[in-house]
Amino acid sequence: MILKLISSYTLWQAYLVHVPKVSKYTLGEKIDTLILETIESATAASFLSKNEKLPYVRRAIVKLDTAKVFMQIAWETKALDE
8 A cells, every 4th residue: 555655645746746836836846745644643553553543544534535535636736747
């Protein structure tokens, strides 16, 4: 799972350079932060016992879903082409 998140972040970085300046430091930066926080929560969960994992997994899911919503907004506002 963490490797997929890292791969997704690498892909996002390739798209981020093409985001227009007007959106790069607002929407682009927010998406970037959310993806990094998702990776952080997933990594923390991977080192915890089963009983302690759930809050971190939930936090990662919320962060990732929020990043997806912001990516949808970026696409709809033409800040992302693809």
